[in-house]
Amino acid sequence: MADFIQLLVAGLATGGIYALVAIGFTLLWQTSQTINFAQGEFVMLPAFFMLGAMSVLGLPFWGAVVVGILVAALVLGVLFKRLVVDPMLHHGVLPLAIATMALSLFLKEAVKDFYSAEAQPFPPLAADVNVSFLGAAVSLQSLIVVAIAIGAVVALQLFLNNTQTGRRMQATAQNPTVARILGIPVERMILLAFVINAVLAALASALVTPIYLAKFSNGEYLGIAAFIAAIVGGFNQVRGAILGGLLLGVVDNFAAAYLSAQYRAAIPLVLLIVVILFRPQGLLGRVEERTV
Amino acid sequence: MKKTLIAAALATVFAGSALAQSGPVKFAFIGELSGAGAVSSTNFRDGALMAIDEINAKGGILGRKIELKQYDTQTNPGTARSQMQKAIDEEPYVILGPIFSGIVKVSMMLAQQAEIPQIMGGEASDLTQQGNAYLFRTSFGQQVSMPKIANYMRDSVKAKNVAIVWVNNDFGKGGRDNFTKEMNARGIKIVADLSTESGQTDFAADVVKAKAANAEAIFVYLNEEESARFLREARKQGIAVPLIGETTLLGQKVIDLAGDAANGARGHVGLSADIPVPAVAEFKNKFNARFKYVPDHNGIKGYTGVYAAAYATTKLGKFDSKALAKSLHGMTISPKDEPGILLETTWDDKGDIDRISYIAEVVDGKQKITSELPKLGK
Numbered sequence: 001m002a003d004f005i006q007l008l009v010a011g012l013a014t015g016g017i018y019a020l021v022a023i024g025f026t027l028l029w030q031t032s033q034t035i036n037f038a039q040g041e042f043v044m045l046p047a048f049f050m051l052g053a054m055s056v057l058g059l060p061f062w063g064a065v066v067v068g069i070l071v072a073a074l075v076l077g078v079l080f081k082r083l084v085v086d087p088m089l090h091h092g093v094l095p096l097a098i099a100t101m102a103l104s105l106f107l108k109e110a111v112k113d114f115y116s117a118e119a120q121p122f123p124p125l126a127a128d129v130n131v132s133f134l135g136a137a138v139s140l141q142s143l144i145v146v147a148i149a150i151g152a153v154v155a156l157q158l159f160l161n162n163t164q165t166g167r168r169m170q171a172t173a174q175n176p177t178v179a180r181i182l183g184i185p186v187e188r189m190i191l192l193a194f195v196i197n198a199v200l201a202a203l204a205s206a207l208v209t210p211i212y213l214a215k216f217s218n219g220e221y222l223g224i225a226a227f228i229a230a231i232v233g234g235f236n237q238v239r240g241a242i243l244g245g246l247l248l249g250v251v252d253n254f255a256a257a258y259l260s261a262q263y264r265a266a267i268p269l270v271l272l273i274v275v276i277l278f279r280p281q282g283l284l285g286r287v288e289e290r291t292v
Numbered sequence: 293m294k295k296t297l298i299a300a301a302l303a304t305v306f307a308g309s310a311l312a313q314s315g316p317v318k319f320a321f322i323g324e325l326s327g328a329g330a331v332s333s334t335n336f337r338d339g340a341l342m343a344i345d346e347i348n349a350k351g352g353i354l355g356r357k358i359e360l361k362q363y364d365t366q367t368n369p370g371t372a373r374s375q376m377q378k379a380i381d382e383e384p385y386v387i388l389g390p391i392f393s394g395i396v397k398v399s400m401m402l403a404q405q406a407e408i409p410q411i412m413g414g415e416a417s418d419l420t421q422q423g424n425a426y427l428f429r430t431s432f433g434q435q436v437s438m439p440k441i442a443n444y445m446r447d448s449v450k451a452k453n454v455a456i457v458w459v460n461n462d463f464g465k466g467g468r469d470n471f472t473k474e475m476n477a478r479g480i481k482i483v484a485d486l487s488t489e490s491g492q493t494d495f496a497a498d499v500v501k502a503k504a505a506n507a508e509a510i511f512v513y514l515n516e517e518e519s520a521r522f523l524r525e526a527r528k529q530g531i532a533v534p535l536i537g538e539t540t541l542l543g544q545k546v547i548d549l550a551g552d553a554a555n556g557a558r559g560h561v562g563l564s565a566d567i568p569v570p571a572v573a574e575f576k577n578k579f580n581a582r583f584k585y586v587p588d589h590n591g592i593k594g595y596t597g598v599y600a601a602a603y604a605t606t607k608l609g610k611f612d613s614k615a616l617a618k619s620l621h622g623m624t625i626s627p628k629d630e631p632g633i634l635l636e637t638t639w640d641d642k643g644d645i646d647r648i649s650y651i652a653e654v655v656d657g658k659q660k661i662t663s664e665l666p667k668l669g670k
Contacts, residue, residue, distance in 0.1 A: 003504045006529070010496035117330040119517045121549050128553070130530040139528045142496075212493040213521060213549055217327075221493065256497035261487050262460060264497075 005136035007253045013142040015249020016149025020204040021226035022233065022241035023156065024197035029235055030173035031193040034085055035097045038104035039201065040223020044216065045107055046072040046202035047122060047209040048115055054123075061123045069202040077198035081191055104219070111216040119213040125206075145207045152203055153242055156196070160238070169193060221265075225252075228268050232275045234285020243284055247271070316359035317352070317611055319344065319598070320384035322375055322399065323413075327367025328491045329392045331516040331545050332590045336391050336413050337362065338583050339594030343602075343632060353602045354609070365390055369398040380406045385611055386601045387411070391590060392515075393419060394462035400427055409617040411597040413590055416466035420642040426617045428600075428643040430593035431539070432562040434470040436644065440665060441538050441560040442474035444651060445509060449534055455484035455507035457498060457522060459514045464490075467513040467538070483507050492518055495525040502531070509534045512541050512557075516588070520549030527553035534558060542652050542659050543588035551657070558653035558662075563589040563635075566659040567650055571627055571634045592634065599632030600625060600639075638667070 021043055028034040036042070050068035053059045059067060084103055088096040125144050130137040160166035171179040172189040180186050204222075212218050225248060233244025248268050255267040281287045321340055323333035344358045352358060363379050365372035372390060376399040379387060387403050390396050393416030403410040404424045411428045412419075417435040420427060445451050454475065458468040468485070475482055484505030486498050499522070502510050512522055512535055519541050526535060527550075537559040540546065544565060547554040561567070565576040565587045575595060579587040604619050605611060624638040638646045651663045 003500055006500045006503075007497060010500065014494060014496070112326065116334070117326040118334060118545075119331070119520070119549055121551060124524070124528075124551070128527045128530070137530055139530070141528050211496075211521065211524070213517060215517070217491075218493070252494075253497045257501055261498065262489065265489075 002136035005134050007257050009138045009142050011250035011253035013145040015246035016146050017204045017208045018225050018229045018248050019242045019245025020200045022229040022245045024200050025230040026238050026241045027193045027197050031190045037100040040219025041104045041107040042076045042201040043205045043222050044219035046205035047214040065206045072198045072202035073195050077195035081194040108216050119215040122209040122214045124210045228272045234282030237284050240282050240284035317356045318384040319358050319360045319386050320379035321388045322363045323389040324367040325364040329367040332391045335588050335590035336594035339591035340388050340598050343595045343598035347602050353605050365395050372399045376402045408613045413593045416462045420644050429645045430597045433644050434466050437538050437562055438470035438474045446478045449509050451508040453481040453483045453507050454509045455502045455505045456511045457486045459490050460487045461490045495522045499525045499529045509536050512537045516545050519546045523550040523553040539589050544586040545588050554654045561650045561652045563592050596633050603630040
């Protein structure tokens with residue numbers, strides 16, 4: 001039972017990180033039909049912003065995290081939208097998707113050139129302390145990751161549902177034409193979605209890099225895992241991305257422990273196939289119909 | 293007229309031969325400069341670069357400067373073969389690397405066919421068991437290191453049962469098989485046998501399983517970055533039993549990456565920049581001053597590998613790849629004769645290495661040597 005609880009908490013911690021990244025996929029899709037194949041690199045890169053803030057500016061860890069998030073919001077939010085998405089968007093979904101693939105390669109190679117291909121040390125989130133939970137010794141760091149991930153998701157939901165800007169964003173996602181008629185600044189709402197995506201990715205970066213260590217290739221698996229999580233949960237629902245992320249994290253950990261460590265990477269794909277076969281809109285997604 | 297033409301042709305042939313023995317001598321470095329092996333190979337490459345610059349500053353080998361060309365295998369077996377072929381097409385005198393055993397395994401045949409000595413960093417035991425007369429180690433093979441670590445488990449750790457966490461590549465499989473054999477021979481039970489993947493980032497499930505096995509010690513046999521991630525996760529989950537490793541686990545890069553989580557890790561060290569030998573300490577300082585990081589054992593492997601080739605060539609008195617390979621078999625190089633070799637080293641008829649080694653522990657973020665083990669041949 002103790003093993004089960006430890007694996008569950010570790011899985012939820014990993015899943016919480018996947019969820020933060022997966023939410024970004026759904027936000028960008030809903031507001032601008034952007035599928036960002038550089039999403040994994042959007043998680044990899046802020047860790048290097050944070051390392052830079054610590055080494056160049058001499059900031060403490062949490063100060064560097066704040067700077068990393070702000071720089072990410074500017075570079076991976078505003079600049080990404082202005083320099084990559086805007087020029088490509090009117091050419092359709094596919095050219096934009098290819099542009100993000102190119103961006104992914106560019107970011108990886110740039111980090112490799114700038115920082116080297118080797119992993120870099122990254123401070124842990126907290127001291128290595130275990131807390132007793134239902135008879136199991138659970139890592140405090142894992143609990144902090146879960147708490148921060150849940151906190152971020154709850155804050156996002158409150159923002160989307162309980163603020164005027166949040167509701168304007170939802171209206172933009174549902175029907176941009178009507179939203180524009182109603183006087184909602186649609187372009188600004190879309191830009192805000194990109195900034196929120198960058199902030200969530202940077203937060204995920206601060207949570208995952210102490211485990212992965214800072215390395216140019218970190219985004220490769222994260223991007224795929226989050227993409228699968230978003231599809232499993234429902235690509236057009238934020239709450240679907242949350243469920244998909246948590247489910248994937250837990251399944252991944254249990255598969256590694258109880259099935260096969262070698263085939264652990266295949267388990268999420270099996271989950272994806274099953275969901276596509278039996279519930280193509282995702283577990284919490286809604287069916288979208290298009291007229292031809 | 294006919295005689296003149298023959299004389300001219302012969303003159304051209306001999307002139308070509310003379311040209312081949314002048315100008316810079318080509319060394320090729322083939323290593324994992326990106327991908328999972330980047331830490332190990334960058335260390336090896338930088339050690340080799342330092343040795344080459346030192347030798348060149350003293351006038352080179354037999355009056356010829358060394359020219360090093362680098363090839364990145366990207367830690368990819370397919371790329372490694374093509375890079376090795378590319379290097380061989382340039383007709384190098386000596387090949388340095390690769391470092392990962394699996395990468396060595398897929399590419400070593402090409403160097404053998406070209407009859408070029410390959411001084412590499414792989415440690416899988418079977419690399420030198422395949423009758424390749426051109427392959428030379430720069431560190432112990434697992435058939436040498438695992439009996440030493442097994443004795444340490446039995447005599448110092450006094451473990452009756454152990455868990456092993458290993459990386460599922462040629463290096464890890466070879467280590468796991470040799471370790472299991474040695475444990476069985478000493479009556480030590482393996483209570484958990486955990487395979488992990490090369491490049492794995494999340495070790496939470498593996499640590500939970502290792503913890504659940506209730507082993508008296510955990511033997512960690514992973515590559516550098518994975519070792520650091522495992523140590524961090526083990527510390528995070530509060531593993532209290534000794535974490536024992538073989539050279540890699542106690543390497544400086546692992547210590548740097550793992551931070552405080554590396555403290556307490558211990559085991560056998562075939563080669564280290566922290567061994568109490570003045571020449572090694574001097575090497576470490578020079579390396580650190582030049583590359584701005586502390587070298588691990590791979591840095592020493594690259595450095596001494598170049599010096600071994602240079603020393604053997606000087607002894608030969610000519611540049612002959614085939615003769616160089618022949619002369620290295622059975623050769624012992626002592627620091628008295630060649631200070632760059634750092635530690636007295638012997639190569640046997642298979643290209644395996646023998647030299648002193650150490651037992652070490654990580655204390656306050658530094659590798660601390662606790663005892664010295666003699667050469668097997670002594």
